[in-house]
Amino acid sequence: MKLKIGCIPGDGIGPEIVKQAKAVLEKVAQVYGHEISYRHILLGGASIDVHGIPLTDEAIAEARAADAVLMGSIGGDTTKSPWYQLPPDRRPEAGLLQIRKALNLFANLRPAVLYPELADACPLRSEIRRDGFDLLIMRELTGGLYFGERKTVTENGVRRAVDTLTYSEEEIRRIAVKGFEIARKRRRKVTSVDKANVLDSSRLWRCVVEEVAKDYPDVALEHMLVDNCAMQIVRDPAQFDVILTENMFGDILSDEASMVTGSIGMLASASLNDTKFGLYEPSHGSAPDIAGKDIANPIATILSASMMLRYSFDLDQEADAIDRAVKAALEEGWRTADIMADGCRQTGCEQMGRIITKHIGGSMK
Ligand code: IPM
Ligand code: MG
Numbered sequence: 001m002k003l004k005i006g007c008i009p010g011d012g013i014g015p016e017i018v019k020q021a022k023a024v025l026e027k028v029a030q031v032y033g034h035e036i037s038y039r040h041i042l043l044g045g046a047s048i049d050v051h052g053i054p055l056t057d058e059a060i061a062e063a064r065a066a067d068a069v070l071m072g073s074i075g076g077d078t079t080k081s082p083w084y085q086l087p088p089d090r091r092p093e094a095g096l097l098q099i100r101k102a103l104n105l106f107a108n109l110r111p112a113v114l115y116p117e118l119a120d121a122c123p124l125r126s127e128i129r130r131d132g133f134d135l136l137i138m139r140e141l142t143g144g145l146y147f148g149e150r151k152t153v154t155e156n157g158v159r160r161a162v163d164t165l166t167y168s169e170e171e172i173r174r175i176a177v178k179g180f181e182i183a184r185k186r187r188r189k190v191t192s193v194d195k196a197n198v199l200d201s202s203r204l205w206r207c208v209v210e211e212v213a214k215d216y217p218d219v220a221l222e223h224m225l226v227d228n229c230a231m232q233i234v235r236d237p238a239q240f241d242v243i244l245t246e247n248m249f250g251d252i253l254s255d256e257a258s259m260v261t262g263s264i265g266m267l268a269s270a271s272l273n274d275t276k277f278g279l280y281e282p283s284h285g286s287a288p289d290i291a292g293k294d295i296a297n298p299i300a301t302i303l304s305a306s307m308m309l310r311y312s313f314d315l316d317q318e319a320d321a322i323d324r325a326v327k328a329a330l331e332e333g334w335r336t337a338d339i340m341a342d343g344c345r346q347t348g349c350e351q352m353g354r355i356i357t358k359h360i361g362g363s364m365k
Helices: 014-032 045-051 057-065 092-102 116-121 169-184 200-213 226-235 247-261 299-313 316-331 349-359
Strands: 002-010 035-040 068-073 107-113 134-140 150-155 158-163 189-194 220-225 242-245 268-272 278-282
Touching: 002 014, 002 045, 002 057, 014 035, 014 068, 014 299, 014 316, 014 349, 045 092, 057 092, 068 299, 107 169, 107 247, 116 316, 134 169, 134 247, 169 189, 169 200, 169 242, 189 200, 189 226, 189 247, 200 220, 220 226, 226 242, 226 247, 242 247, 268 299, 278 299, 299 316, 299 349, 316 349
Parallel strands: 002 035, 002 068, 068 278, 134 242, 189 220, 189 242
Antiparallel strands: 107 134, 107 268, 150 158, 268 278
């Protein structure tokens, strides 16, 4: 198969982690007989440095021309980097929001899994984490507060800022459908999270989710208020299968969910539209403080590459091979600094990439 992949190394640790994910993909291509071509795309600070803006029309066109996009991370130190002297709509993050919108990537899948090998890194007590957990946050990504009208005005000498939270029923329906579809491939439970005791947008959300649920009688649906959900994630994370929620709530809950796994450096994500196209990136940020030191954990990006093979190319066998190779490296005791534990062997970004690459195809021999 020919795979046309757009590649956005981005900022901070982005380039080094993407390099390792590409090495793993290259090995997959060799072992399984595929041909991968990359188009390099600038986004975020890397684009500002060259073009003065975080995303150009050419970059959007390049991404559109690809079958899928693999991304590292974008952004810098908000207190130190000159990128943050620019107006808000010219900063690195603005480019990320623009590409999500331009490619209609409305469905953001963020799995939070407690790996048994890393259970000790979980900050939850053992009686809370019990046998581990495996939840997936299905976050709406192109609507809500992030994309509603916003402005800052001065009235009678007093500054006032306005952000608007708006959702149409179509926007809610299409993400709800994605949520129920993915629940069918998992443990068939959807927890729809909102703030329906206060917000109109949440009351519409709840109503449309109920409508969609009628087409999925085999999937259990429950509603949960977002503040309660934030609490339940640290009280009993194993109760969740798919958490379906709007953009801002999903942003916050997904950071929380990834933290309780104790290994944010391990968590992948996929942003999908209505086609097979997707943008795949680690759930963590660009960690500018450790960039270039060869200590970043490349696993989240490598697992994002696995999600890409699975969702955009239907190459499940190849994706399984990557997931197994990651597991094998962990079982051998290899750890990057962020997940290091007693009795394990500490390694850097490059070497972790090499070890995982080595394990690809191992089970075929
Ligand atoms: C994320 C990030 C982004 C978001 C930022 C960088 C704009 O926090 O992907 O979760 O808020 O969506
Ligand atoms: Mg976030």
